[in-house]
Amino acid sequence: MKFKVPYIDLPKQYANMETDLSSAIKAVFSSGSFILRDDVKKFEKNMANYLGCRCIIGLNSGTDSLFLAIHAQRFEPASEIITVSHTFIATIAAIKHCGLEPVLVDIGEDYNMDVNRIEEAVTNRTCGIIPVHLNGRACEMSKIMEIAKRHDLVVIEDSCQALGASYKGKKTGTFGIGCFSLHPIKTVGAPGDGGFLATDDESFAEKIRLLRDHGQKTKDEIEAFGFNSRLDNLHAAVLNIKYKYLKKWIEKRRTIASKYHQGLFSISELRLPPPPSDGEFYDVYSSYCICAERRDDLVEHLARKGIEVFVHWRKPVHLQKALGLGKFNLPRTEYVSKTVLSLPIYPEMEDSAVDVVIAAIKKFYHKK
Ligand SMILES: Cc1ncc(COP(=O)(O)O)c(C=O)c1O
CATH class of the missing domain: 3.90.1150.10 (Aspartate Aminotransferase, domain 1)
Known part of the structure; x- marks a missing residue:
């Protein structure tokens, strides 16, 4: 069905930037640069500048950014992570796929995690909190970081819906480990799936870089059992055009x-x-x-x-x-x-x- 007012208008967005996109796509094809090439590096640099954080790792989806952020922590099996039920399924699935238990707390007036419900959900098995910044609005991060510090919990932010949002002048995804989606309908969307992880911790970033590429440090050196979760270079080339806007x-x-x-x-x-x-x-x-x-x-x-x-x-x-x-x-x-x-x-x-x-x-x- 064709709507008079669609929910989002990606064909119109494409028409407005067709010339730039076509030349970026042509450059990728004509140089044969498809996997982890310069456009991915450029995108990671762009996002690091924009968010004001040290390391960005381009991945194949927001879902994988959540999964890898949790997986790389090596939490004890059956440990608990506090998050919300009012989120896209990927947030909770990532916890389960790592062999951990989601503990779901209610939301407040702003649709985000009710920070007054977090502490009562903490047990001796809690290892982390995943606040979800929904609809482009930040969770109350001062309170969440304070609770996490008090109970020694890792904070993994689901910022898949909140690229560019900030709380007290600091961008979402830069308080803890930031997980972002580049799904086509996001504010900056790839022509397909994409995502990235943000962190200031160089050694954690290195772990995620290994995990996204089969654990390969070099072609001859495998440091861990990894995954295939790379942001496509073609997608990065498109994203670098959209980033300007x-x-x-x-x-x-x-x-x-x-x-x-x-x-x-x-x-x-x-x-x-x-x-x-x-x-x-x-x-x-x-x-x-x-x-x-x-x-x-x-x-x-x-x-x-x-x-x-x-x-x-x-x-x-x-x-x-x-x-x-x-x-x-x-x-x-x-x-x-x-x-x-x-x-x-x-x-x-x-x-x-x-x-x-x-x-x-x-x-x-x-x-x-
Ligand atoms: C809150 C939230 N978390 C996670 C995801 C998963 O992101 P992706 O679709 O890039 O895997 C989304 C995507 O819509 C989301 O809205």
Whole structure:
């Protein structure tokens, strides 16, 4: 189905940068540079500069960045990692794939980990915390780092939805070990899967570099049983073009968020994210996520008007029967899953399209 206002418009993004992308792609093909070549190095350097951290390791997905960050710690089997259920399944799957137990805590008003729930979840088997910076908003990192320090826990940040967001002037993914996704729908997306890990610890970075490439130090020296999780050079070449637009794209997302806020704040049936501010939280609105009364009817109404929205997520991970995580009591997570939806937001979105979305929502709630 073709929507009048799509959730995201990747063909339009491509059309706006077609010349630059075509020459970057041509350069990769004509030089035959496909695996761990200069474009990957350049991308890693770009991201290190942008985030203000020492080491970036390009990987094949955000999922692998989480998995490798945990795997490389060599935690005792069955150790526990505290995270949230209100996240994409990859966060929790990465914990399980490392033979560890996810301990799920509830979220706060901002959809992120409720920092007041962390300490009661700590046991003598807890080894780490994975805060998830959802929708482009940072978790309350001062509190999380303080708790981690007190209990000697490793902090692995799931920053897959929050490239560019910051808390008290420090970018997400640079407080602990940062895990990022470059999935096509992210703020800077590869033409396929991609991700990276951020760390200031050179020796940890070296471990991840080995693990992403079969544990090979050189072609003749294998230092560990590794994996194949390299960011493709072709993807890196595309990402280096898109990287030039990152700041501008984030500003545009913040402008759209502001417009949504102005247009919708008076509707009492909705709960909106805070408008953009330059205070403690610098939000990048990777999604513009709202809670709405009669959510499912609203989603249908918007679809009828040609507006595409997303629901992240209708059924939280701990309620997925097949996963056996049903023992957690997470009322706020469950409430959010019944009311949440994400409105279209992307840098190429015209003001008129934002107006169309606002008008359609107002009409649904009979507001002028
Ligand atoms: C919060 C979160 N964690 C992890 C991931 C996994 O990233 P990827 O799709 O690059 O593997 C995503 C991707 O959408 C995500 O949103």
